[in-house]
Amino acid sequence: MKSKIDLKIIIGFALAIGVLLLTAAASFWSIRGLGVQTRNVEHTYQVLQEVESVTAVLKDAQAGTRGYLLTGDTLYLRPYSMASGQLPASLKRLEELTVDNPAQRARLDSLQELVEQEFRILRPLTEIKKSMSQSAMQTLLDTDRQTLRQVRLLYTRIKQNELALLAQRSALQDIFEKATPIVVLISAVLAVLIVVWLVMKIIQELADNRRLQAELAEINAEVSRRIAQIRELAEQVVQGDYTVKITDTTEDNLGGLAATLNRMTLTLDASFSALEKRNQELDQFAYVASHDLKAPLRGVTTIVKWIEDELAAELSPQMRTYLNQMKGRLSRLEDLINGLLAYARVGRTTQTRETVDVKQLLHEVGDLVVPPDFRLEIGPGMPTFETERLGLQQVFTNLLSNAVKYHQRGAGHLAVTCQDAGSYYEFRVQDDGPGIAPEYHQKIFLLFQTLRDRNTAESTGIGLSIVQKIINEQHGSIRVESAVGQGAGFIFTWPK
Template sequence: MRLQLNTKIILGFTIAVSMLLLTSLLAWYSIQQLSYYTQRVEHTYQVLQRTSDLRMRMRDAQSQVRGYLLLNDSTQKTTFQAVLQQARLDHDTLRVLTSDNPSQQLRLDTLKTIIAQETDYLSNFLQEKPSVSAVQRLVIGDRAMQEKLRLLVEHMKAEEEGLLSQRRQRQGIYEHTTPAAIIVSAVLAAIIVLWLFNKIFQELKANAELQQQLTQTNEEVARRIQLIESLAERVVQGDYKVKIKDRGKDSLGNLATSLNRMTQTLDENFTMLETRNKELDQFAYVASHDLKAPLRGVVTVVKWIESELPNELSDQMRQYLDMMKGRLHRLEDLINGLLAYARVGRTEQKLEEVHVGQLVREVQEMVVPASFRVEIPTNMPTLVTDRLSLQQVFTNLMGNAAKYHHKPEGTITVSCQELKNEYEFTVRDDGPGIAPQFHEKIFLMFQTLRDRNTAESTGIGLSIVKKILDEQKASIRVDSAEGEGTAFIFTWPKPAPVPTSVAS
């Protein structure tokens, strides 16, 4: 598993610090041991020195007594006491220095007894009369005790010298290991730091190369994405023959291949659609001419029968002829409605300035009976839009409001509200209303809520309105309930602002 650069740096510094701490602890321990054994060596020297001083003082004490006996010098007595006092002080100091050594403590106990005996022995001669014979007796009698003192001191010194040898050996070891530990610590720390910096440098170099590769890759990907965006924009503008030249074997290359296939399919489909539209135009022409011609002929025949045989037709026959004329007119309206529905969105829209208030008044004169009152506000907007499409919407909505009214007279109210990106128009009547369960059904083709024998209706008018608004990317909804009138609310997009050019 490849570690990140930050993790490597932290890990490297952790190892370096750990090694420095470890070697520093080893160096500190070595220094402490060196100091300890140096103190112990000094301590041993002190014991040896005090031991030698003690024996020398006991010999000096004997010398002071001999001097008194030979020279009859009373000052030797005072010096004798001072020497004994120093000997006792040396003994007490040795007891403190060897407090951690039981064997030396036992020897010091014996030494204390010998010192006491030697003191008593020498003190007795200080009471005698000075003479040469007294000196001879002193030396001969004290020889054994001095020998015991010498042997005891020698044993003490031998043990201390043994300890001194061990301690000096340990001291020598730590004298050599301490500098070595410090040097090793410094060398290890330097090696780790150099290794760490080398690793960091290599990682930074690799990251720089990777960053450069990523930059180049990003630039290449951005270029290829720009080609894809350009293709999408040209497809939006209607150019379905555009292709992308991208031979890459990655996801973008696969996407480019898919887009090329998509544009090819779109081109084929739109070519086929144009062919179908032409066929539909031909059908519309046939329907408007070939279908209407025999229809008009049948209407003419009915009129001839009514005019030629006015006295021979019974009331029942006249009723049948009226029903036939109504069905023929409904069939003609149905054909005209189908043609109008088919042409929605297929004819070129002609943008022009439209005063909506004036447009509504013109629609009123065409489709609303004189017995109806139409309320139009004075603040209706002026739009730059396709006049025929907007006129068709108002014509169908206002015509339906009058046609399906349950009374011969009524009120139709047209209002407008300006929104952010569109206008919201409302066509409201005071007719019988529409139950909520039929609000969606009325926009479907050939759907009508009234008996066809009561009011001739093709059921296409609101379908045409819905299709026109869908082409404009607008919406329509109905607000109605039975007995409360009906309001059709639809939106119409505002014209896009025309950019103003700055003269240079």
């Protein structure tokens, strides 16, 4: 019902706009036609006036010249002088006025030639000082009369043509003068009728909208109440209560959502119970690994020491090499167990947030893991912010100790810098060590992946995995920028 009403109103608006545009176009056409015909009539009058002016000025110039010839008084030459200045401008205006009328333009070209001819005739007659025979003067006067007669004939033709145009344009002007008020009146009536119809439709639509708004307000209140129940369930789930249920049996989308959420809480309750059991088993494994596995390792290590002490005089160099290799393997196995325990504990212990001065933290870490022959440079702008101190300390400890461990050049230079990256701080730990080839940039963060010989006890391949796991728990990221022989830079982000 709503869409039908909207469609009717849209169609009504379209028709109304169409009719208004048509009436506006008709009014514009009528008014514009009236203006055009009025300008055409004025244009005709201007042409007639200019042609008559040219003829009158030329006639005055002829009469003045004849008066000068009869009396010798130069005062009679004033019309001739005025004609010399006025006629070129008048002919120029006539040329502009008749640019759209080729027939009149041709007549005006002929008129201009006659005017120039008349001036060529009159000019010698105005120069009294020059000797001229009576017969020559009479010839010029006869020619002057014939030229002026041709001018009058041409003027008559021009005037007749313009009067014919004037009659046509006056008739069209009368038509537009009568049609324009009628068109404007019809347009106004149509516009009023359309506006009245639209107002009635809008009033009806507003009444329907008020009724629908009342219905929607009731529906929104009910939906808000049901959404509040869903929000309350979500809050309780966030707090760890997975036994909460929603009592909404309405068969609609919200009712279906409520049923789905009820099933979700049942699934979450079962899943978290199973997860809690797995965590307990993992804790038990950690306990066994830290006690039951490490105790035999210590016993084997002790036995090896006893053999070295008791049979020191009887051991061959080859046997001593074997015993040293055994001690290295046992030490590496113990480091692997400790690393696995540290990796498993990441994210499973609750850490308190505290205010951390990163510059002071780096000094403390440097004192622990950076040897005296290494130089640790801490860049400016180290922040002080509230975060989990232990995790950040462990990240810096592992990165700096790795840089020292894999340096292989003796004394070295380490640098730690920081940049503000919006909601994160971006730290960079840079060394001048041997560097890491690009093909190993991703592998070094995997468990048990190391670039050193497996026989080296210190290389367990767990340190960077622990660093990545800690940073992932903080929703940060870590990457390495390095090339062989150019040192390595570890860049990680830490949330503010």
